[in-house]
Amino acid sequence: MLIRALKNKLVLVCLILIGLYVVVSIGGTFFFQFEPNSQDLLQANTGPDAAHWLGTDYLGRDLLARIIYGSRISLTIAFFATLINVTVGFLVGSVSGLLGGLADRLLIGLVDIFWCVPPFLIVVMLTVVLEPGVKNIFIALGLVLWIPTARLIRGEVRVIRNAPFVKFARLNGAGSFKLMMRHILPICLPVLLTTAAFSIPDAIMAEAFLSIVGLGVQAPNASLGVLISDGLQSFRVYPWQWLFPVLSLIVLVLCFNILGDALHKAYSYRAKGLLEHD
């Protein structure tokens, strides 16, 4: 079914685009001549031209270079935040689902409480407590994102818990941890993959939000969020400074969303009914 999802042309395009992004952003200015942080005040605020393909910002820094580096930072943050999200979410969710009892009830209580508090409050507070910086941003994001994942996994595990093969494995002496890793993880993999696919764009956008709010990545480093934020200051006069970072973000996020959609569809195939439906 995964293969079938990949056969879809649109999905392939998205994967290629994402691959391109990753490669270019890691490669960095290896491909281009300008450094993202080198200022050239004489060239400040110029529109797209032959020298600076996407124009420059208010300090004369080449926008294309900054976007490339910005993508790198945004993707890094998103990737690690997703990693934390999925790992912690899976561990907590499966432990809770398997063991039940007090641990389970604590988790549900935690989830319920966090359900009631607007998430951005938590993120904001976390980013303020921890010193602003790339590392702490994805920790903060990961710490907020794992909760719904854990709930999802817990639900799955509770369903699987009573399956014969689980009982069989237990009878064979499998400890809970081993049980989790070898039996439950493969079954939860589709859900985790889909979660991850959607978690990356969420994290990218959350990071952008934080940057606009002033709590994200600090100068001179720039993530896509910072670039957009700077762009917002001046978009009425120099629209390209906002437009190109925004477009990069949208394309990136769109690709991941389409990917996530396709994964979701591939794994939750429901046989079409025979009865009329309109």
Added chain:
Amino acid sequence: MIEVTDLCISIRKNKAVLSLLKDVRFSLGPGETLGITGESGSGKSLVTYALLGLLNRTAILTGNIALCGCRNLLKAGRQEIHQLRRQKIGYVPQNPQGSLTPTLSIGAQLKEVVAVKTGLRRKSAANCAADLLVKVGFSEPGQILRSFPHQLSGGMCQRVAVAMAIAGGPEILLADEPTSSLDLLSKNEIMTLLGKVQEEYNFAMVLVTHDLGLALKYCDTLAVFYSGRLVEMGEAGEVCFSPRHPYTKNLFGCFFCEVKGRESTVFDAEPPVLYDRLPGCRYIAGCHERIAACELKEPAFTRIGSSQVACWLYEGGENK
């Protein structure tokens, strides 16, 4: 009234065409009752859905269904089908409580059905609804009208379903396993009720059931299905007491043993999955009387007495 000729239902799945029902044929006049029986998954309900025009474009239907003036249901337009559902057909579904909308009161739902079937509005529809409830045996229609489906028992819900079905006086009633999920008393209640209203309205009734006792008691004609094929059809008594097709024999054999409390002959083999393609007769795996011809080709219908049987044993008249 109903005339089904060579009805075949198939579905398209991943570029293959899978056959679900093949060569179903029967006819029914006013006041008659046809029983359709067979195991779960033999395609019994599909016939009902086809008669209601409920199958969507995933299903491919060939053959002909002539219904109450409509010459070919399979080619009928949306409007015509709606018309038939409203004025000619009554439907009693399998899941009593699940077939009523949980968020609407009985009154709301029943009034809507009455309005759609009889054209009455508001007050007259409300009165008609109350009358229908009395007719199906409720002594306090007002209270029922105010209740919600989850507040009623299965038997009560099914009586409401019958009320909905007879609104406007149908010419055909389709009852798809109406008593499967009911307890014994409710079963009897509903079947007696159906008998009573059939006498009054003189509609033709198709009763899908896997309860052979009910089939015997309430049906004039009985059609036996096996794995998507009609294997035997005839007058109910004859099919029951002198079954011809090996499957029917097996079926009623078990039934009578059960009734008499005796050990029944082992009922073999799982029936083939509906859309598996098999070259010969589909009952081969469980049949104790098979002959060479059975593996080669699917048997055609033969007339014996008043019944029709699809079995190579009866090719060219009574063989056994």
Added chain:
Amino acid sequence: MAGYIIKKAAFNLGVMFVVVTLTFFFMHLLPGDPLTTRRTEPIIKENILARYGLDQPVMVQYSSYLYRLAGLDLGPSLKYPGRSVNDIIKESFPVSATVGLLALLLSSVLGVSLGVASAALRDKWPDRLVLMLTTLGMSVPNFALGAGLIYLFALKLRLLPAAMSTSPLGLVLPVLTLAALPAAIIVRLVRTEMIEVLGRDYIVAARARGLNAGSVLLRHALPNALSGIVHYLSPLAATLLTGSFIVEKIFALPGLGQYYITSVGNRDYNLVAGITIFYTFVLLVSTFSADVLIFLINPQSRVRDEVA
């Protein structure tokens, strides 16, 4: 029914308490204090701290904080002398709420109708179009959409005011910006749930009984679909009602969101705590209303709770 309400209310109060406590201690964990951003003489600093009671031991501060809250007094702002948190909230919340409420209305109406239509026309071209639009809607963040709309409608076409205007015309763009993402989410939610409901036995029976297609969709299917998703809509509603910081920033609207971030930076404990509590309160109210709504729409849930 009363028992149900009381139980829910008690739970919500419990959550409020936890949030209040956490906020308080969180604030005090932050490095620095309200006066770090200003350079003041040590003596003056001491006096100011004393005036606000910030020199007391933490537990004492905590208890006086709780005491104050019991009287629904969120305290004075530490950063804006002379203004109390209650006042600040009272001034700026209406703006946020107006934008939020309008966005909520727009996204709900749009979301539900498109979702229903999409489910009814499943797999036909309108459905595919709607799905594409929703994917797009979820990929375009509000800071992108907002600025884009301003550029297009205000600057280029000069049809609508660019910013800072709380007149009805001036609210059009902020509301559209804020409503886009929730609308996309709602469409998806409604569509999925409707498709599931449309496969149920009572819908098949309703059709078999000859009921009008429109009635089947709207009267029989929709309420059941909605009762399944109201639970997810309440956090959405709350987020909308409290406005969005970014939208307010882009359109320069004097709402509550802007105060929040600045007060965190300023270590204005009272304001941060006050706004957090207020936001949580709004969220809890909307969750509560959602639960009551389900109760009303779906009679079955009433019985379950009566038995429980």
